[in-house]
Amino acid sequence: MSAADAPEEGNPYLRDPPTEFDPLEDLSEDEAREHVELLREAIREHDRRYYVENDPIVADRTYDALFARLRELEEAFDLAHPDSPTRSVGGEPIEEFETVEHVAPMLSIDQSGEAGDVREFDERVRREVGDVEYVCEPKFDGVSMEFVYEDGSLERAVTRGDGREGDDVTRNARTIGSVPQRLHGNYPDFLAVRGEVYMPKDAFQEHNRERIERGEDPFANPRNATAGTIRQLDPSVVAERPLEVFYFDVLDSSDGADTHREELERFPEWGLRVNDRVEVADGSGERSAIEAAIDYRDRMLEARDDLPYEIDGVVVKVDDRDAREQLGRTARHDRWAFAYKFPARAEVTPIVDVAVQIGRTGRVTPVALLEPVDVGGVTVSRASLHNPEEIAAKNVDVGDTVRVQRAGDVIPYVEEVVEKGDENEPESHYELPDRCPVCDSAIERDGPMAYCTGGLACDAQLRRSIEYYASDDGLDLEGVGEKTVRQLVDEGLLESIADLYELESESLVALEGWGETSATNLLSELDSAREPPLPNFLSALGVPHVGPATARELAREFGTFEAIHETAETEPDRLEGVDDVGETVAEQIHDFFVSEANAAAVDAILEHVSPQEVDLETGGDELEGLTFVFTGSLEGMTRGDAQELVEAHGANATSSVSGNTDYLVVGDNPGQTKRDDAAENDVPIVDEEAFRELLGASGIDLR
Structure with a gap:
């Protein structure tokens, strides 16, 4: 045993310490x-x-x-x-985690949700080692890890991995407050313990709220949030997130105990946090040990929703260490432990909080933050409340228990209130905020809807506007997806859509996950989109109610972007003569173009982009029935030229490959995704020369 490492009472920083210090x-x-x-x-x-x-x-x-x-x-x-x-x-980011072998195998636990299987486990245990006592613990829904201490100092922390080896995440583990850097008291010279890293439920909901308000996807449950955090390459990110640890087993020690309960009693003396819900099932009285364990599970199931952390069952462990050794292990799990699982929460769950999500057009959507619940086999932790009027119509408040459904098996939404919460609690009554949580601009109501007035000055709207500009409905910029846009905005490289065209290779290569090839591909993709087809550009701007179809009709009617812009500003009623454009849509288009913020954003984009004019004269029908998709840079024409050309001769030009695509035309620096989709759908891939030959064979004169 090492010498005691408890602080001396003479330490001036223990009780009533000073907070002003000498220079x-x-x-x-x-x-x-x-x-x-x-x-x-x-x-x-x-x-x-x-x-x-x-x-x-x-x-x-x-x-x-x-x-x-x-x-x-x-x-x-x-x-x-x-x-x-x-x-x-925290500390400096690292490039990758080192793989480390565990001190002892970290095996999984045999498990079931049926009491009969738990009793069978007990029968096997007693048949092999006789009567035993069990230690019962909550089964935490987090990330299991090995913590190794040598001479009382934290030597390493390793994820479970495959049970034999895992990732060395010591630098991240050091940022967690409940992970002691040094042990206290009379600790063993060598100690390897197993612990569960988790995110408390309140902290998880707050973290999800922040992610939603930043325009990021929330985590499905605390376990996913924990796993995503502990494997961050930047320890300072981990330090900002609210992780905790419970320790629950000794993997190896230079001074072992006879029973598991003795180990758990020593943990707090060493500074290792133990869950206060651990109980010993000893079979005293009329109940056997296993029946006491089953009763423990039932009590924990009732207490589950009131716990500050997520559990998905209980673990029943043989207490005696010698008996554990006799029982041994299989290749996958220890034979001395069994997990008695809880049934999954299904469809009905309480609302913990309500956040607001800011859309691309500034629309404010209230989002219910839920206790994670199973809906159609998918874990759901949020659900749309659509708009303030629907909240009022359904009488939904924080603390209510609601039924959650998935629209089209995709988007979760609150269907109805099953049980009202405590209406005497002031925080239970939800009211839409007056200010945007992202940019602090005013939120204004428009009938049943609400909108942030920040425009592109709002980071949430900016991020989504850039994503939409690059999406299939916009300019179809491969490599400019949600993850990339978020990274570039967070790193300060994108403060507007126009900044896309000012990105430099040196700045991109310096980012995590980027290299010379990926930077070159992105810049090439952007260069190829400097003369986009007018319909694509108009749709990409995100004008309310102007999607690809309406943008195509406007382009055919007016021919140039300047004509559309001027008409929208000065004669919006003329827009109503276009198919799909009525009075309301014309008014929305007018409002978009007269907005000073939008006008400045569009002018900045036009410094880098020249939308093509539309030739109002139609071609022939030589390519009728064919569908083309283009990727990469074409030598003799822009991608927009090629799309416009095939459409003028009766073909369709789409932005994504599907089973309906007839040809994928590949230029220089093509995107991998479209080529993979073409291979998966057996779509012919042709280069520019073959494309020109195909046109020539159809009688289309490229001159």
């Missing part, structure tokens, strides 16, 4: 070193009391002051150390 220049290096050791010792003890004992002895502000002082001293006197609590604030 750095008044300290010698020896004095600074002494203060650093005392601060580290005290902060570790404060962490233990906060995370393990749930009994802090200093206020949060005091703790923050001590932490800041420690970091200041370490930086000023070059006293950084891997064990220091300041390592919890």
Whole structure:
């Protein structure tokens, strides 16, 4: 056993610590070193009391002051150390995780949702080792990890992986407050423990709210959020997210205990956080041990919704260590443990909170944040409430239990309120905010709908506008999808649609996940779209109610972008003569073009882009019935020219490959996705020369 590592009572930073400190220049290096050791010792003890004992002895502000002082001293006197609590604030990003073999196998657990299977497990255990006692624990729905301590210091933290080896995520684990950098008390010289990293439910909902309001997709459940966080390559991102840990098993130790319960009793002494719902099923009284375990599971099922963390069942473990060794393991799971699972929540679930999502046009959509629920085999943690008027019509409030359905088996929505929550709670009554949570612009009502007035100055609208500009309904820019746009906006490379055309290879290559090839492909794709077909460009701008079909009709009617723009500004009633454009749509088009923000955005784009004029004279029907898709840069013509050409001769030109496509025409630097789709759908792939030969064979004179 190692020497005790408990803080001395003489430490001035333990109880009623100072929060004002001597200037750095008044300290010698020896004095600074002494203060650093005392601060580290005290902060570790404060962490233990906060995370393990749930009994802090200093206020949060005091703790923050001590932490800041420690970091200041370490930086000023070059006293950084891997064990220091300041390592919890993150560090430089890494390129990839190293694969590490576990100290002992981290196997899965045999499981079932049927009580009969649990009793069969007990019969087998008693048949092989006799009567036993069980330790019952919640089955946490998080990420299982191995934590290895040598001489009391955290040596490494490794994900479960395949059970034999996993990813070394030590730098990320150090940012989690409930992961001690050093153990306390009389700890073993060597200790490898298994823990579950998780995101508390309240923190998960708040994190999802922030993601929705930033225009990002929320996580389906806390487990996915945890898994996505712990494998971030940037530890500072992990440090910002609210992760916690429960420790629940010893994988290996230089000083083992006889029973599992003894191990769990020691954990808090060492600073390792243990769940307070653990119970021993000893078969005392009239019930057998396994019946006591089944009763424990039933009680935990009733308490499930009130717990601050997600569990999906309970784990029943043989307590005696020697009996565990006798029972052994299979290739996949330990034979001394069994998980008694809960039934999945189905369709009916409570609303925890309501966030608002800002769409491309500024439309505000209230989104219910739910306790994760199974709907048609899919885990759902959010559902649309459509608009403020529907909230009122369905009398939906925070805390209500609702039935969730999926429209067309895709989009979740709240169908009805099953049970009202506590209407006496003020926070249960939802009201649409007056200001946009993304840009703080005013939110205005328009009949049943609500809109953010921020326009392209709103990051949420900007991101979605860029995504739409590059989408199949816009300019079909391959490689400019949701993930790429979010990254470029977050990195400050895109503040407008026009910024797409000012991207530089050097800036792109410096980003995570980018290389010379991907940067070159993107810039080539953008260059090939500098003279887009007029209908594509008009649709790409995201003018309300102007999709590809309406944009095509407007282009055929007016021929040039300038003519459409001027007519929309000065004579919007003339637009009503176009198919699919009525009074309301004409008014929306007018409002778009007279908006100063939109006008500035369009002018900026036109500095880089020249939409093609539409030849109002029609060609022939030589290509009637054929459908073409184009990718890459063509040498003798732009992609827009090619699309316009085949359409003028009766063919269709679409932006994506499907089973209805007849030819995929491939130029220089083509997109891989369309080629993969062509291969999957047995669509012929032709180069530019073959395309020209095909046109010539149809009697089309390219001159």
